[in-house]
Amino acid sequence: MSAAGTYTPKPGAAPLPRMIAAQAALETRMLLRNGEQLLLTVVIPTLLLVLFSAVDIIDTGKGEAVDFLAPGVLALAVMSTAFTGQAIATGFERRYGVLKRLGASPLPRWGLMAAKTLSVLVTEVLQVALLTAIAFALGWSPHGDPVSVLLLLLLGTAAFSGLGLLMAGTLKAEATLAAANLVFLLLLVGGGVIVPLDKFPGAVQSALGVLPISALSDGLRDVLQHGAGVPWADLGILAVWAVLGLGAAAKFFRWE
Numbered sequence: 001m002s003a004a005g006t007y008t009p010k011p012g013a014a015p016l017p018r019m020i021a022a023q024a025a026l027e028t029r030m031l032l033r034n035g036e037q038l039l040l041t042v043v044i045p046t047l048l049l050v051l052f053s054a055v056d057i058i059d060t061g062k063g064e065a066v067d068f069l070a071p072g073v074l075a076l077a078v079m080s081t082a083f084t085g086q087a088i089a090t091g092f093e094r095r096y097g098v099l100k101r102l103g104a105s106p107l108p109r110w111g112l113m114a115a116k117t118l119s120v121l122v123t124e125v126l127q128v129a130l131l132t133a134i135a136f137a138l139g140w141s142p143h144g145d146p147v148s149v150l151l152l153l154l155l156g157t158a159a160f161s162g163l164g165l166l167m168a169g170t171l172k173a174e175a176t177l178a179a180a181n182l183v184f185l186l187l188l189v190g191g192g193v194i195v196p197l198d199k200f201p202g203a204v205q206s207a208l209g210v211l212p213i214s215a216l217s218d219g220l221r222d223v224l225q226h227g228a229g230v231p232w233a234d235l236g237i238l239a240v241w242a243v244l245g246l247g248a249a250a251k252f253f254r255w256e
Contacts, residue, residue, distance in 0.1 A: 019107045020115045027119035031085065040080040040184070041127055046134060049073045052194060053138045060196065063225070070135040070142070071220035072193035077127040078153060079191075079213055082120050082160035084184045090116070090168035091176035099255050109255070113165070120161060124153070144223035148230050152223070155238035156216040162245025163212070169253030187213040192221075212241040 031037050052058060053066040060068035093099050102112055168176050191213030197205050208214050219234030
């Protein structure tokens, strides 16, 4: 027989890394099962890439249209997941009291935010893999340093994630839903994703150039289309947005 006490329960929280991993896996499954989120994160970027690469609607300059479009669509994918999708999902979790309940669990609040960030990164990896495969099938010929691309994607994720959490933590859920979708549409048109920024008037072009989506799409395009070196200016813009967004989210985010 086993010694007494062998099967005595040992209540207590699981190790923190295991809790964060479990929450991140849950967040990822919930995101991938959500039809609206899939529309934003997969369907719309894919349709834009295929449509505008196949049909000569917009003048994208010299070379193949897909060489211009693919970096912009990758930037759009990051924005759709880290900003739009995360803002809407977190806003409704806050409204329904999910965040309040999770905040009272053994998982600390910063751990919950870390899990959400991991979920965003996992989703982005899937998006980038899918869109890259489609772009290659359309004849894309990327150039440049993969490290620069990774830095741009990570800083872009940080910038959009901070802005998404700030919106979700300060506005009502319905307002977040409307505002996040409106911003998505506006930046899709005016962020250099599909329409080159040089098509806009000079003053407008300068203002649009400091937006995070413009910095991300232009930086990716400089590296992947033109084979440029490290795009320090675009990285700097994204870093400023990341610091401001994450700092403001940490300060003003309301859990109830």
